[in-house]
Amino acid sequence: MSHPAFSAPAPLASANELQSIFEAQQHAVRLHGAPTYTQRIDALDKLERMVKSNRQRFLDTISMDFGNRSFSETELGELMPILNSIKYVRSHLKRWMRPQKRQVGMAFKPASATVVYQPLGVVGIMAPWNYPLTLTLVPLIEALAAGNRAIIKPAELTPRTAELLKELISATFPSDQVAVVTGGPEVAAHLSTLPFDHLLFTGSTRIGRQVMAAAAANLTPVTLELGGKSPVVYCRDYSLEKAARIIAIGKFFNAGQTCVAPDYVLVPDDLVETFALALLDAAKALYPRISANQDYTSIVSQRHYERLDDMIEQAEFSGARVWRPTNEGSAQERKIPPTILTDVCLDNTVMREEIFGPILPVIGYATLDDAIKLINDRPKPLALYCFTHNGASIEQVLDRTRSGGVTINGTMLHATQEDLPFGGVGESGTGAYHGYDGFVQMSHARGVFKLSRFNMSHRIAAPYGKLTRLITRLMLGK
Known part of the structure; x- marks a missing residue:
């Protein structure tokens, strides 16, 4: 935040x-x-x-x-x-x-x-x-x-x-x-x-x-x-279009200005472009237009608007591909359209700092182990998301990562559950x-210990005698 x-x-x-x-x-x-x-x-x-x-x-x-x-x-x-x-x-x-x-x-x-x-x-x-x-x-x-x-x-x-x-x-x-x-x-x-x-x-x-x-x-x-940078791990057994829509809903709610919003998505290498296109389709369905759209929230201040604009510009300058459903964003309204980034350099600001805006990098991984390593190479996030129906994959992600909270096959919803603790770990x-x-x-x-009227603990005291030795033998198993 x-x-x-x-x-x-x-x-x-x-x-x-x-x-x-x-x-x-x-x-x-x-x-x-x-x-x-x-x-x-x-x-x-x-x-x-x-x-x-x-x-x-x-x-x-x-x-x-x-x-x-x-x-x-x-x-x-x-x-x-x-x-x-x-x-x-x-x-x-x-x-x-x-x-x-x-x-x-x-x-x-x-x-x-x-x-x-x-x-x-x-x-x-x-x-x-x-x-x-x-x-x-x-x-x-x-x-x-x-x-x-x-x-x-x-x-x-x-x-x-x-x-x-x-x-x-x-x-x-x-x-x-x-x-x-x-x-x-x-x-x-x-x-x-x-x-x-x-x-x-x-x-x-x-x-x-x-x-x-x-x-x-x-x-x-x-x-x-x-x-922190809350990751999403997408596994290929889960419907790609459904995952993209769910992630887009969570990411672009409040224009991404949510502490538990997805911060980057990890997908199998061969699905990066397909997933980016699915995210674009989902964003278009959610927000058919950006300017003068009362459903699409503005960036809170000019300073934050410029910070986000600089993130995109730096990523693009370093070779990232920028995907947008529209270029219609309005500087006057401080609205940045939903923006997907692929081919992102991991040293760019967008991958080092919490984004807190409607920008979503999509990063490819070769194996689930590689995805987990990329997460663990960064500070522990406030939230983590995983899309899969495979129990072994879920267990692998949960066992080998640390985060404040987790939603499986969704985003942000763990933070809305009244009977679950909400909080971070480490830097989150x-x-x-x-x-x-x-x-x-x-x-x-406050721990309160109350002795009964018939409690004899006061008898176990110096000078120590037969009663003390009997009790200690019984308690120590001798």
Whole structure:
């Protein structure tokens, strides 16, 4: 994911505002303790009403921030995941909150052992621009479900959405429960230095390193949802046309500005051109035109538009073949048409950096081992996709690669499953959330051991005598 770089510390006013909100939330944690189940459900209900009653405002505002953002993509990629998450968490929260019984060792009986999930306290959420609602409010849902208070920093690349969130959150929650702070990189930099009880950041690997370094000074635990080059492995036993359509749907949704979008496709050597043509056909069917097409999302900023244009130009200069269903892209609308690249030099920027746009290299491989090697020669991706019905091939890809998550015979859908953890590994992130895993990530698992009234463990003590020797012989098997 793309995210602007950090710069100097926040101006004094911003620093003071942040500090004041943070201290107020800390005070509320100490004063009120852990929220009850009813209070947590009430918070989720408020959030749900806020989202539902402002549906059109969200659609309009996000579209304005992008230049054009398909309303359907905002509904599918933002509003539905948020409302589904609230529904899922609400239906399971009571069970998640119950203390979990654990086993007690024979030598320590009679006693009981339980794990109690307690709120961490004050959680920081630093959100990106590409899904400015989902990647802000889904972490908030899980923070509230776990009983925490939260400070949210939306992305400055979608400023209208950030201001709308600030307005609506402040009207829905007291600032000592949930608060939104807006501003540029300096605000984000200062936020990451506060001694949060947990900090969740979604953005680029480069900025993730900076966030983790700043949080380390306070030993603040972090969840980093980053990005990387998510590969697709296509095996020839799967329908080529069907795979091309599925991949095109996932890749060109939100104009490729999705952290788990396919970043390059690996296909058998003799099928590279055929697959590129199938992708073109699929793109034409999805988007018959690009300019003035409300279904096709714009690139979020001029800087990102130029970055993507430079990627294509560099690849073409190095000998890549550029395939497009149309050359109709509109610079005025910041729209780049779906672009397929073949004969790509692996040293080009398009194969070294996360693309985050509607550009898709197709790379040939001789054997599945070669495809796996190419994946493993790169940092571990946030997502991995494999198209095959062959169980042995699936097992080979899963066993010999590492990635945050996987969808077999599809793209991106693992990230929509409420009962699956979502997160990266290595350079694509650390920690995971969604559903129960998000509840656990935002909680402290507190082990509680309770001795029975008749427990005799206090008798095993110095000066050690016959009882101690008897017990140790029994326990050690002598």
